[in-house]
Amino acid sequence: MQHSRTQDTLVGLFVASGIVGLFFLALQVSNLSSFVTEDTYLISARFSNSGGLKVKSPVSVAGVRIGRVSAIRLDKQTFESIVEMNIESKFNTLPEDTSATIYTAGLLGEQYVSLEPGGSEDHLKNGGQIEITQSAIVLEEVIGKYLFKKAEEE
């Protein structure tokens, strides 16, 4: 092999650029950098309607993301939606009487859970449940109510 030196260099360059590409995809493109296997704890909340909330939707306090929705289930007895959320362990001082609301980012954007801390001295622990919740606003419902009211007035 005469050109084995250049060949080695080129192969090395090729492998290195391929690995750089993979790292670029992992760090810059996907959400890997935003949850580097942090410690989390689980809390849940019951909503009468969880709307368009999805697994992995953000959970935020005062607009800052502190966790993600990990599961959404239906309670077969009460027909309520049980939303489980993974909260980062560094935010472990949420008061017990925190309330949860489902909001929409923008008019047609994705839905997220917003937590409103209360004034209690005790903190929510792993497996804790949020008692005060407000359901997602379903746009059709609001418009329907508005039109109904309008018709009643006339």
Next chain:
Amino acid sequence: MLDFLQRLGSATRASFAKVGRSTFFLSHALAGIGEVALRPRLLVNQMYSVGVLTFLIITISGLFVGMVLGLQGFNILSDFGSEEALGIMVAASLVRELGPVVSALLFAGRAGSALTAEIGLMKATEQLSGMEMMAVDPIKRIISPRFYAGFLSMPLLAALFSTIGILGGHMIGVGLLGVDDGSYWSQMQAHLDFYDDIVNGTIKSVVFGFAASWIALFEGYDAVPTSEGVSRATTRTVVNSAFTILGLDFILTALMFGDN
């Protein structure tokens, strides 16, 4: 009628025999890993001809595919006033589908056909039998390094294709059409998942690399040792690889992304 049945029977038997030969061939080639580990030189040489020489066509195609996605995506998304979603659209289509599939098709066309022609010609000029006469196992010496080189190069090429494509989409979307730079990346990061999208895309490209190298090498090794036989084998490599890649892509997509 009887004649037809006889032909059908012999075609069936021939295709089963081919499946059997190719499976035996694959296990033999896989078993050559010891040889490859002992002589990394062979692998590096093949990585050069399979990977480095395919590098250019992959990067240029990736760039253009990304730029086209940027333009088309912008036109469609601006109808809905959501140009900010351009990043996620470009990245998801590249990482999940276009990156692995298009780079595998290019790989089959560029590297696979060259491998088939090379091996077929070696067979036609009796170099393979010559090696056997010298008690050198041609599968371990010739096929295995090429197989592992293709298998290793493919995911790297697919990752490069996606990366360059995303940068190409960025160039058109952000540089030319005025999508916000921050939302291009943040929408992408918010919606693409490392395991669901990047890892699954990489698994796809590994599977495609495996299939394309296997087909190319087996067609070369199994070619009729004449110039016509080699040319037919090369055609078969490109056609069969394309079918196999697209078929496998459907199955893998259904398995990976079907449940949500």
